Amino acid sequence: xxxxxxxxxxxxxxxxxxxxxxxxxxTNLETLIQECxxxxxxxxxxxxxxxxxxxxLLGHYGSFSGVDNYIAIVGSKxxxxxxxxxxxxxxxxxxxxxxxxxxxxxxxxxxGKGKCKAHVxxxxxxxxxxxxxxxxxxxxxxxxxDLLKLCSVPEKDMPAWFREGIEAAxxxxxxxxxxxxxxxxxxxxxxxxxxFGPFTKxxxxxVRYNFEVASGHKCRAI
Ligand SMILES: Cc1cc2nc3c(=O)[nH]c(=O)nc-3n(C[C@H](O)[C@H](O)[C@H](O)COP(=O)(O)O)c2cc1C
Numbered sequence: 001x002x003x004x005x006x007x008x009x010x011x012x013x014x015x016x017x018x019x020x021x022x023x024x025x026x027t028n029l030e031t032l033i034q035e036c037x038x039x040x041x042x043x044x045x046x047x048x049x050x051x052x053x054x055x056x057l058l059g060h061y062g063s064f065s066g067v068d069n070y071i072a073i074v075g076s077k078x079x080x081x082x083x084x085x086x087x088x089x090x091x092x093x094x095x096x097x098x099x100x101x102x103x104x105x106x107x108x109x110x111x112g113k114g115k116c117k118a119h120v121x122x123x124x125x126x127x128x129x130x131x132x133x134x135x136x137x138x139x140x141x142x143x144x145x146d147l148l149k150l151c152s153v154p155e156k157d158m159p160a161w162f163r164e165g166i167e168a169a170x171x172x173x174x175x176x177x178x179x180x181x182x183x184x185x186x187x188x189x190x191x192x193x194x195x196f197g198p199f200t201k202x203x204x205x206x207v208r209y210n211f212e213v214a215s216g217h218k219c220r221a222i
Pocket of ligand 1: 010011012013062105106107108109110111128139140141142171172173174175176177199202203206
């Protein structure tokens with residue numbers, strides 16, 4: 001599976017089997033997380049065999065079951081773009097995990113915040129977590145807003161790379177499937193603007209990653 005297939009096949013999965021993340025898959029996942037941390041300055045962590053974090057009323061309300069593993073997106077409160085960076089690098093990990101045969105679900109609300117086992121150093125905070133593991137199902141494709149509602153470029157003026165990018169952006173996960181962003185074009189780059197509301201900065205980073213990796217062109221936040 002390549003990255004574009006991973007973008008199409010990724011859907012939120014909330015029910016997991018008890019299979020552990022082991023061997024090469026685990027090593028590759030840990031290596032990728034370390035690379036992302038080095039590049040971004042974030043403190044992303046993989047926590048395994050901890051069923052407690054999702055074993056809460058909120059977790060059950062969110063219909064999660066069997067979540068024993070999760071990735072905590074952690075970083076310094078001093079970073080002005082902490083949410084956006086967390087979204088960008090988290091989505092990179094989510095798509096690589098999909099290629100490794102794992103399933104995921106971004107979770108900012110329905111987990112036990114006080115039960116998360118991430119190491120949070122002084123001055124840091126947990127942005128959100130990502131449930132990860134071997135799903136009991138593959139999830140379902142989300143309903144999407146119309147392409148032209150999220151994009152300021154008429155279809156006839158879209159270069160092929162931009163079209164690839166925007167299609168991948170529409171497939172990106174967003175909190176409550178809100179898709180509150182608009183994407184435009186500026187020469188050889190795309191520009192993305194977040195709408196108002198909870199988690200829109202986190203969504204912005206996620207969508208930006210999908211756009212860039214599918215189009216091969218930079219997507220700049222404005
Ligand atoms: C930043 C963010 C936060 C999310 N928080 C939750 C959550 O608290 N509980 C939950 O069940 N799903 C959560 N989701 C999953 C979204 O509901 C899901 O991504 C969206 O409905 C689109 O569906 P898809 O991921 O299957 O494409 C979150 C997604 C994102 C991107």
